[in-house]
Amino acid sequence: MQLVNGVELFQKMRKSLGNKRNELGKEHIETIATTYGEFLTSDIAKVFGNEDFGFRRITVERPLRLNFQAAPDRIERLREESGFEGLAKSKKKGAQGEREIEQGRGLQEQILVALRTLNPEQVSKNPDAFEKTLRSAFQKAKVGVPTPVFKAVMSALSERDETAEICTDGKGQPEPDAELRDNENVPLKEDIQTYFRREVVPHVPDAWIDQSKTKIGYEVPFTRHFYKYKALRPLIEIESEIRALEAAIQGMLGEVLQ
Numbered sequence: 001m002q003l004v005n006g007v008e009l010f011q012k013m014r015k016s017l018g019n020k021r022n023e024l025g026k027e028h029i030e031t032i033a034t035t036y037g038e039f040l041t042s043d044i045a046k047v048f049g050n051e052d053f054g055f056r057r058i059t060v061e062r063p064l065r066l067n068f069q070a071a072p073d074r075i076e077r078l079r080e081e082s083g084f085e086g087l088a089k090s091k092k093k094g095a096q097g098e099r100e101i102e103q104g105r106g107l108q109e110q111i112l113v114a115l116r117t118l119n120p121e122q123v124s125k126n127p128d129a130f131e132k133t134l135r136s137a138f139q140k141a142k143v144g145v146p147t148p149v150f151k152a153v154m155s156a157l158s159e160r161d162e163t164a165e166i167c168t169d170g171k172g173q174p175e176p177d178a179e180l181r182d183n184e185n186v187p188l189k190e191d192i193q194t195y196f197r198r199e200v201v202p203h204v205p206d207a208w209i210d211q212s213k214t215k216i217g218y219e220v221p222f223t224r225h226f227y228k229y230k231a232l233r234p235l236i237e238i239e240s241e242i243r244a245l246e247a248a249i250q251g252m253l254g255e256v257l258q
Contacts, residue, residue: 031044044226046225046226051188051189052187052189053218053219053220053221054187054188054216054217054218055185055186055187055188055216055217055218055219056185056186056188056192056214056215056216056217057183057184057185057186057214057215057216057217058183058184058186058192058196058209058210058213058214059181059182059183059209059210059213059214060181060182060183060184060196060200060204060207060208060209060210061176061177061180061181061207061208061209061210062176062177062180062181062182062204062206062207063166063167063174063175063176063177063206064160064166064167064174064175064176064177065160065161065162065163065164065165065166065167065177066127066158066159066160066161066164066167067123067124067125067158067159067161067163067164068123068124068125068127068130068154068157068158069120069122069123069124069157069159070115070116070118070119070120070122070157071120071121071157072120074156074157074158074159075112075115075116075156075157077156077157078111078112078115078152078153078156078157080156081152081153081155081156082152083148083149083151083152084108084111084149084152084153084156086104086148086149087104087105087107087108087149088101088104088105088108089101089104090104107143107145107149110141110143111138111143111145111149111153113141114137114138114140114141114143115137115153115157117137117140117141118133118134118137125161125163125164125165126164126165127154127164127165127167127168128168130154130157131154134150134153134154134157160177160179166206174208176210184196184199184200185217188216192209192214196209
């Protein structure tokens with residue numbers, strides 16, 4: 001694939017057409033055609049392989065770390081959890097629906113009472129240990145809590161904590177933290193693991209790649225390949241211009257005040 005930097009060949013249009021403010025003259029078209037025909041690298045053209053523009057977008061995951069506490073403010077947050085709110089709702093109509101809603105409200109109250117028996121000052125950084133404590137509290141209170149509601153309770157009583165132990169799923173695998181999820185573009189010509197060890201691991205050692213989310217994409221970065229550095233003007237030159245402008249302004253002000 002050959003890229004020609006047409007920006008250097010454009011000339012300003014005589015009449016603006018929205019954002020299309022450039023046009024190619026006959027000589028510019030001839031230059032582009034000749035450049036493509038020669039298929040050589042020059043000041044305005046570069047030759048690349050197709051893979052040079054390709055990349056694999058990898059999803060970098062980091063583990064979820066939470067602490068748990070049955071503090072009053074966290075217990076109050078439980079009322080906003082959809083799984084908990086759903087207990088006091090019913091799709092059924094009439095007396096049967098009203099009965100289900102009443103039973104749900106009763107279960108909600110039982111859950112809240114059981115949670116208030118826990119030590120509100122104790123903070124647990126081990127999710128498995130806290131889960132056992134929570135199940136024990138419900139068992140002592142003789143409260144049967146459905147799995148979705150139990151998850152809602154765990155969620156309401158948790159907060160992110162980098163010093164806490166890693167949360168794991170039913171298979172013992174680390175759970176990813178959606179808020180810490182990130183993406184990296186790895187060139188097609190580079191090994192993913194080599195890139196990952198060099199660019200990611202030194203900064204976040206506990207990260208891993210979710211292979212199921214890897215995608216291939218392409219981009220043609222004209223600016224990156226044709227950028228030419230232009231040195232900034234010397235400070236003394238800029239200062240000189242500023243002083244000249246100040247003098248000119250002072251002169252105009254003097255004329256106005258006379």
